[in-house]
Amino acid sequence: MLTDFNRLKVFYTIYRHKSAAAAAREMYISQSAVSQSLGKLERELKTQLFVRLHKKLVPTSAAGRLYEIIEPFVRNLEGGLAWLEAEKSGPRGVLRIGAPVEFGSRNLVELVAAFRKKHPAVFFEVALGHPDMLLPRLAAGELDFIFADIFPGRGARNLPPFTVSPVLKEKLVLACSAGYYSARLGGKLTPAALAGCEFLDYSQGQTALLNWFRHHYDKSFPGLKAVLTVESVQAILNAIKGGLGLGIVPEYLVEAELKAGSVKAVRTGRPELLNRISLVRLKGKAAAPAEKAFLENF
Amino acid sequence: MLTDFNRLKVFYTIYRHKSAAAAAREMYISQSAVSQSLGKLERELKTQLFVRLHKKLVPTSAAGRLYEIIEPFVRNLEGGLAWLEAEKSGPRGVLRIGAPVEFGSRNLVELVAAFRKKHPAVFFEVALGHPDMLLPRLAAGELDFIFADIFPGRGARNLPPFTVSPVLKEKLVLACSAGYYSARLGGKLTPAALAGCEFLDYSQGQTALLNWFRHHYDKSFPGLKAVLTVESVQAILNAIKGGLGLGIVPEYLVEAELKAGSVKAVRTGRPELLNRISLVRLKGKAAAPAEKAFLENF
DNA sequence: TGTCAGCATAAGCGTTACTTAACCAATGAT
DNA sequence: ATCATTGGTTAAGTAACGCTTATGCTGACA
Numbered sequence: 001m002l003t004d005f006n007r008l009k010v011f012y013t014i015y016r017h018k019s020a021a022a023a024a025r026e027m028y029i030s031q032s033a034v035s036q037s038l039g040k041l042e043r044e045l046k047t048q049l050f051v052r053l054h055k056k057l058v059p060t061s062a063a064g065r066l067y068e069i070i071e072p073f074v075r076n077l078e079g080g081l082a083w084l085e086a087e088k089s090g091p092r093g094v095l096r097i098g099a100p101v102e103f104g105s106r107n108l109v110e111l112v113a114a115f116r117k118k119h120p121a122v123f124f125e126v127a128l129g130h131p132d133m134l135l136p137r138l139a140a141g142e143l144d145f146i147f148a149d150i151f152p153g154r155g156a157r158n159l160p161p162f163t164v165s166p167v168l169k170e171k172l173v174l175a176c177s178a179g180y181y182s183a184r185l186g187g188k189l190t191p192a193a194l195a196g197c198e199f200l201d202y203s204q205g206q207t208a209l210l211n212w213f214r215h216h217y218d219k220s221f222p223g224l225k226a227v228l229t230v231e232s233v234q235a236i237l238n239a240i241k242g243g244l245g246l247g248i249v250p251e252y253l254v255e256a257e258l259k260a261g262s263v264k265a266v267r268t269g270r271p272e273l274l275n276r277i278s279l280v281r282l283k284g285k286a287a288a289p290a291e292k293a294f295l296e297n298f
Numbered sequence: 299m300l301t302d303f304n305r306l307k308v309f310y311t312i313y314r315h316k317s318a319a320a321a322a323r324e325m326y327i328s329q330s331a332v333s334q335s336l337g338k339l340e341r342e343l344k345t346q347l348f349v350r351l352h353k354k355l356v357p358t359s360a361a362g363r364l365y366e367i368i369e370p371f372v373r374n375l376e377g378g379l380a381w382l383e384a385e386k387s388g389p390r391g392v393l394r395i396g397a398p399v400e401f402g403s404r405n406l407v408e409l410v411a412a413f414r415k416k417h418p419a420v421f422f423e424v425a426l427g428h429p430d431m432l433l434p435r436l437a438a439g440e441l442d443f444i445f446a447d448i449f450p451g452r453g454a455r456n457l458p459p460f461t462v463s464p465v466l467k468e469k470l471v472l473a474c475s476a477g478y479y480s481a482r483l484g485g486k487l488t489p490a491a492l493a494g495c496e497f498l499d500y501s502q503g504q505t506a507l508l509n510w511f512r513h514h515y516d517k518s519f520p521g522l523k524a525v526l527t528v529e530s531v532q533a534i535l536n537a538i539k540g541g542l543g544l545g546i547v548p549e550y551l552v553e554a555e556l557k558a559g560s561v562k563a564v565r566t567g568r569p570e571l572l573n574r575i576s577l578v579r580l581k582g583k584a585a586a587p588a589e590k591a592f593l594e595n596f
Numbered sequence: 597t598g599t600c601a602g603c604a605t606a607a608g609c610g611t612t613a614c615t616t617a618a619c620c621a622a623t624g625a626t
Numbered sequence: 627a628t629c630a631t632t633g634g635t636t637a638a639g640t641a642a643c644g645c646t647t648a649t650g651c652t653g654a655c656a
Binding site for chain 2: 001002004005006008009045046047048051052053054058059060061062063064065066069070072073074076077078080081083084087088093094096139140141144161282283284285286288
Binding site: 006029030032033036037053054055 | 644645648652653654
């Protein structure tokens with residue numbers, strides 16, 4: 001590659017003016033410096049770039065070609081720097097956020113919608129997925145911050161480069177329709193009776209269900225019959241209401257139905273399982289105004 | 299604009315490796331120098347470009363944006379420099395040539411065709427037009443060289459930046475078909491009889507005809523009846539053979555017809571008018587291999 | 597013909613980018 | 627645990643090289 005990029009800038013300025021003196025004036029340096037810089041560049045490229053005509057530098061075809069390469073770069077650069085400047089003046093630009101599927105498609109989009117009312121110059125790129133996929137992307141700089149079910153204490157042991165702050169706690173209940181409840185469980189909530197039911201979950205791994213059972217019975221229940229797997233809270237909710245089986249949903253989403261009795265939650269006496277979402281950011285990363293404004297809510 | 303382009307090169311290298319140490323190794327400078335350069339760039343832009351993660355530099359979104367600007371530039375630059383290098387190794391690239399309409403569309407294209415047989419990597423841009431239009435373009439660096447009816451002595455007085463070398467001399471004759479000749483001129487070649495004829499010329503200004511008359515009679519004949527104006531020697535030739543009138547053509551093109559008697563040339567006793575074409579180049583301009591090879595013919 | 601503007605070159609200086617060195621932090625091997 | 631290793635930062639001194647000043651040259655213009 002070329003050794004000295006600054007000579008290209010000098011060349012660029014000369015070319016625009018077809019004059020070293022004019023270029024020198026524009027750059028606030030001496031004409032001699034410009035001349036020397038050009039000479040060095042020509043010697044470096046072993047190519048004549050200008051024909052010295054009296055009071056004028058006439059570009060050769062090589063110079064023309066070189067200029068065609070540099071000109072768009074300078075233009076883009078100026079635009080880019082102006083954009084950087086603008087981003088510092090107030091909330092604008094792109095925010096790249098990662099989130100778990102459920103949280104991302106439910107809570108996050110609401111937040112985004114509300115935020116964009118106030119700051120329409122901010123755009124969003126939301127990546128949904130498991131924290132195991134999202135954390136590496138955060139660490140690689142592909143995301144500005146992520147939401148994940150990781151907590152400051154446990155689990156954050158081997159993540160020193162991240163700052164983790166709790167953001168949201170919501171109770172998760174195992175629920176089904178009133179009809180399903182009376183037909184399949186009818187009062188006797190033994191683990192065995194439960195385990196024989198039909199289940200709804202968000203992923204093939206049944207992580208949501210497994211967590212729920214471990215939390216309530218300190219025991220894992222492999223081989224649950226997952227009759228429906230779909231990565232959508234709304235879909236699970238509808239499946240529950242339709243009497244397909246038992247599924248995990250945030251309690252507040254079925255509050256009305258629970259009160260009315262059309263949906264039943266499985267209660268074990270223990271406190272409900274909590275879905276704890278944390279905000280995870282790169283330690284030491286400065287937040288642009290857009291990011292700062294968005295995170296003020298938390 | 300940005301003050302220092304070289305810092306951008308350092309940034310570019312860091313970004314590719316996500317590491318200052320690796321960048322330093324690639325650039326054969328110390329890791330400390332890289333770190334300092336990056337620090338200065340960030341301070342200059344007042345923007346954090348990398349998050350310092352242990353043993354890794356994680357780019358911020360600003361860095362990503364900056365990289366998107368620099369990367370294509372570097373790619374284009376490398377390509378361009380390679381191209382420059384290739385041009386020096388042998389005849390290739392683009393040759394931008396100016397020429398008078400007649401010469402350009404007749405002789406030049408033949409030369410180009412022959413040349414491209416030997417050097418197919420050379421492309422041509424031919425600009426046809428009057429020397430008055432072509433000379434400024436040559437002086438502005440838009441053309442590599444031009445052909446023009448300018449001569450080393452006369453006319454080249456106020457053109458010190460150009461080198462002019464004669465290239466071609468051809469006799470120009472005023473000719474018509476044998477039929478037209480006997481019907482309209484029939485032996486008596488008085489200027490008055492001539493002036494009353496029908497004429498064919500290449501341009502509205504009748505420069506070819508005016509030159510011919512001035513050369514042979516030291517007198518201008520305004521108001522000649524130009525029954526056909528077309529910028530094509532071939533067309534004029536056909537018009538002559540078709541008996542439309544009198545037109546100027548290079549003598550060698552009608553040699554066979556003159557000998558056979560099917561075409562007649564108007565002879566005044568004076569030596570024929572010469573069409574003298576010179577090669578005009580910018581003084582001090584180095585010729586690339588392609589240019590050198592092409593001009594060897596002259 | 598003299599004056600002016602622009603480019604090239606030489607020499608010396610001054611800025612600044614680079615090196616060296618010391619320090620810190622995180623990682624992984626012993 | 628502990629230590630060696632690697633990478634990044636910072637400070638200070640040095641050396642390079644880009645800039646300035648000065649001079650000479652050439653062509654344009656009045």
